[in-house]
Amino acid sequence: MRIDLHCHSTASDGTDTPAELVRGAAAADLDVVALTDHDTTRGHAEAIAALPEGLTLVTGAELSCRVDGISMHMLAYLFDPEEPALLAERELVRDDRVPRARSMVAKLGELGVPVTWEQVARIAGDGSVGRPHVATALVELGVVPTVSDAFTRDWLGDGGRVWVPKHETDPFEAIRLVKAAGGVTVFAHPAASKRGRTVPESTIAELAAAGLDGIEVDHMDHDAGTRARLRALAGDLGLLVTGSSDYHGSRKTCVLGEYTTDPEVYGEITRRATGAFPVPGTGGPEALGA
Numbered sequence: 001m002r003i004d005l006h007c008h009s010t011a012s013d014g015t016d017t018p019a020e021l022v023r024g025a026a027a028a029d030l031d032v033v034a035l036t037d038h039d040t041t042r043g044h045a046e047a048i049a050a051l052p053e054g055l056t057l058v059t060g061a062e063l064s065c066r067v068d069g070i071s072m073h074m075l076a077y078l079f080d081p082e083e084p085a086l087l088a089e090r091e092l093v094r095d096d097r098v099p100r101a102r103s104m105v106a107k108l109g110e111l112g113v114p115v116t117w118e119q120v121a122r123i124a125g126d127g128s129v130g131r132p133h134v135a136t137a138l139v140e141l142g143v144v145p146t147v148s149d150a151f152t153r154d155w156l157g158d159g160g161r162v163w164v165p166k167h168e169t170d171p172f173e174a175i176r177l178v179k180a181a182g183g184v185t186v187f188a189h190p191a192a193s194k195r196g197r198t199v200p201e202s203t204i205a206e207l208a209a210a211g212l213d214g215i216e217v218d219h220m221d222h223d224a225g226t227r228a229r230l231r232a233l234a235g236d237l238g239l240l241v242t243g244s245s246d247y248h249g250s251r252k253t254c255v256l257g258e259y260t261t262d263p264e265v266y267g268e269i270t271r272r273a274t275g276a277f278p279v280p281g282t283g284g285p286e287a288l289g290a
Contacts, residue, residue, distance in 0.1 A: 003032040003261040005058060005269075006075060006188065006216065006244030010125055011035075011043030012062075013132040015249030018043035019050035022281070026052040028256040032266060032278070034058035034077065034244075039093040040128050041081040053283025058269075059276055062188060063178075064093050066168035070197045071158055072187065074174045075216065075242075078273030079183025086177040089169055094128055096167040101129045103164040104156065108134075111161065113143055131156045132251055147251055151195060158196040175211045182275020186214040186242050191230060192221035201233055208237040213272060218243025218259040240265050 008014035009021045016024060018035060021043075025033035035047050035057060044059050051057050060077040079086060101120055108115045115137045123140075124133040135150035144150045153160040169177075171187075178185050187207065191198055204215065217230045218241075234241045243259035246252070270278055 001031040001263040001266070002029060002257055003263060003266045004030055004245050004247070004257050004259075005032075005034040005060075005077070005186075005242050005261050005266070006036050006062070006219075007033055007247040007256065008037050008062075008249075009035060009043045009047070010127045011040055012037035012128045013124075013130050013248060013251065014127075015251050018047035021247075021249075022047050022051050022055060022057060025256050026055045026281075030055065030257050032056045032058060033256070034060050034075075036060040036062045036075055036077075038062050038128055038130060039064055039090045039097075041090075042128075044081070048279050051279060051281035051283075053281050055281040057279040057281070059279070060183075061090065063090070063174050064166070064168045065171040065174050067171050067199060067203060070199050071168065071195075072171060072199050073189070074169075074171055074178075075186040075188045076174070076178040077184045077186070077269055078276040078278070079178050079181035080275035081181075083177075083181035083275065086181045086183075089173075089177055092167050093169065097129050100164045100166040101131075101134060104131070104134050104162050107162045107164070108138075113138070113141070115141065132248070134162075136251065148194075171207060172210050175207065179211055182273060184213045184269050184272050185211070186216055186240065186269075187212060188216050189219045189221050189246065190215050191226045192219070194221060204233065205237055208239055212239065213269070214240030214242055214265070216244055217241045218261075219246060220254045220258060221246075240268060242269075 009018040063074040119137045123136045135147040138144045138150045242261045245254045245258040
C-alpha cells in the first residue's frame, strides 16, 4: 500500500480542488490519501464525492498551534468534524485569518511593495486565506522567486518584517480537543527549521505524555540525519512515525506520494480513531468527472 497522510487543496492553500486532489492521488498510484487542509474540513464533501474506486480517503485537518512562542502544526485525523468544542476552536483560528492577511498586505504597502488585498483574495479564492497566498502575490510581482523565499524574516517568516500574529491553539489543548472528538494527532514536520524556530525535544516528550499519537518524520523539510534522529525519538517516546508529501499542488515542489506512511502505522491510526472512518472510493459519476 502507498499511503500519503498530509495533503492540501483549494479549501486552504493548495492549488488543486479537492476533486482534483483525489484524482491526482489515484493517478499517482496511491492507495490512501489524507485531506488535511489548514483549520478546515470544508473540502471533505467534494473529495468524497469525487473519490475514485480503489482510493481511500482519510479525513483530517492541519491545526495551527503555538507553544512557548513557537508556531507548530498538528495533523488531526478521523475526528468528528461537528464536535462542538473542536469546531469552535477551528472557527476561531479561521476567523482570524482575514484580518491577519489584511494587516500583512498593509505592512507590505508600508515597505513600498504594491501587493493589494484584491490580489491576495483572488489568489485565495474560496480557500482559507493565509501566508502562502500573500507569498504567491509576492511571486506574481517578482519580489521573490518562489513561495518558500517569502517565508524568511525579510518577509513573512515568524518575526519577520511583514509577519503578523494570529490566534493559534495551544497544542496540549489541541490534543485534548481532537481526542474528545475521537481523532488521532500527529505533530507535522516537527524539525522543519527552515520555517523558523522548532519545538525542542523536551516539549515533544511532554506532548507525548499528554496523548500525542505520532510525529511526521519522513517529510521534504527533514534531511536524512534529521529523519533518523526523529525516528529514534519516536521510538523512545512510543510515538507512531508517519511520512507524507505535504502536497500543495503547484504552490510547492513536492509531489503526491513523495513520502509515505507504513501500512502498519496507518492501521494503528485507524484503530485508534473513533470520530470518523476512512472512506473507500466507489468510482461514482463525480469520480469519473461526469
